[in-house]
Amino acid sequence: MTETQDTTGIQESGSAPSRRALIGWGGAGLALGAVVAGSAVALGDSGDDVSPAAAGTGAAVPFHGVNQAGIATPVQDRLHFAAFDVDTDDRAEFVQMLKDWTAAARRMTAGKAVGDGAYGGLAEAPPDDTGEALGLKPSRLTLTIGFGPSLFEKFGLTGQRPEALVDLPKFAGDNLEAARTGGDLCVQACADDPQVAVHAIRNLARIGFGKVSVRWSQLGFGKTSSTTPDAQTPRNLMGFKDGTRNIAGTETDRLKKFVWVGEQDGPEWMAGGSYLVARRIRMHIETWDRTSLQEQEDVFGRDKGEGAPVGKAKERDKPFLKAMKPDAHVRLAHPDSNHGSTILRRGYSFTDGTDGLGRLEAGLFFLAYQRDVREGFIRIQRNLATDALNEYIQHVGSAVFAVPPGVRDKDDWWGRTLFSKEA
Secondary structure, three states, rough: OOOOOOOOOOOOOOOOOOOOHHHHOOOOOOOOOOOOOOOEEEEEOOOOOOOOOOOOOOOOOOOOOOOOOOOOOOOOOOEEEEEEEEEEOHHHHHHHHHHHHHHHHHHHOOEOOOOOOOOOOOOOOOOOOOOOOOOOOOOOOOEEEOOOOOHHOOOOOOOOOOOOOOOOOOOOHHHOOOHHHHOOOEOOOEOOOOEEEEEEEHHHHHHHOEEEEEEEEEEEEEOOOOOOOOOOEOOOOOOOOOOOOOOOOOOOOHHHHHOOOOOOOOHHHHOOEEEEEEEEEEHHHHHHOOOOHHHHHHHOOOOOHHHHHHOOOOOOOOOOOOOOOOOHHHHOOHHOOOOOOOHHHHHHHHHEOOOOOOEEEEEEEEEEOOOOOOOHHHHHHHHHHHHHHHOOOOEEEEEEEOOOOOOOOOOOOOOOOHHHHOO
């Protein structure tokens, strides 16, 4: 949560293996929570990109590109994020899985079923697609993959681990749960329909069975940030607008400066990629709800109605930081208080029932993309050690990933630039 940012807050040669490959794509499913039905995948055959999608149209977002979709893409309404452990030490087997994942991702984001679909094949074999998204629209589904620090050790690629992919230090107030922290790789599925996003993660997990397993996952709703400057800033579960000057998907200069890894940054395989920090932030909702309006506004440094900074009239008015309390969230998170550090936010609210004590298990699933974790999230989060908001939140899950560049064409695959390298 911040003014411009917030930290509170695959060889694929055309198509995926068919149903006739039998068990490779079948096997155990993924245990998932209940999902609301919506829009997603129809049967078809073609990996070609479709025209760019406008928000709210249910259309498809192009899969191919210099950068992965799901970063600067206009933020969708729903999220299913999954971190995976790698269970194989066979590099060739893992690379083949990445190619199979790419084939499936290409089809699902285009609104098509995985492989040969959910029905009509051999009755003795599991279908290639789980089928819950049949007849649904693409719903602007994007799938974004990232590699965790531990992955580089597993496949003898320590020499290719980027310097910017650092292990996050322990920050003041952290209470991280091991079961919600880390991961060898991740997939971020964003869509305007929850069933589309869950379908995507479910099918990737099935394809990866025996090679990867889900370490932890998170469903999200109610986007708390926007990459479209003409849209109003969404509110978080505390009722406040935050990150009102988030980097827009159209701001190519700011994306180049703060988000995309340049060729000169190194390593070579990361050019066009980015770095992702994911944090599960629990909000102490019941305590917040008993806090006076004035204190709530002082904590954030903006008014609750319009979302304007202290002493200003509109949410995007330039803030006068000295008019805020020294420990106001906006003041401490602003680039002017962090030597210019800026990140791109794609956070989502979450509610996961109650904690057994009658309190909502709710908060912000914070996603931040940046060119360098050391100069982005780490610098900002350290400055937030005295944030007044810390009384009402706690970071309980954490992970960091290197997000490789995009898949360029139908012959390219997730992670090719890395796995074509030697240690």
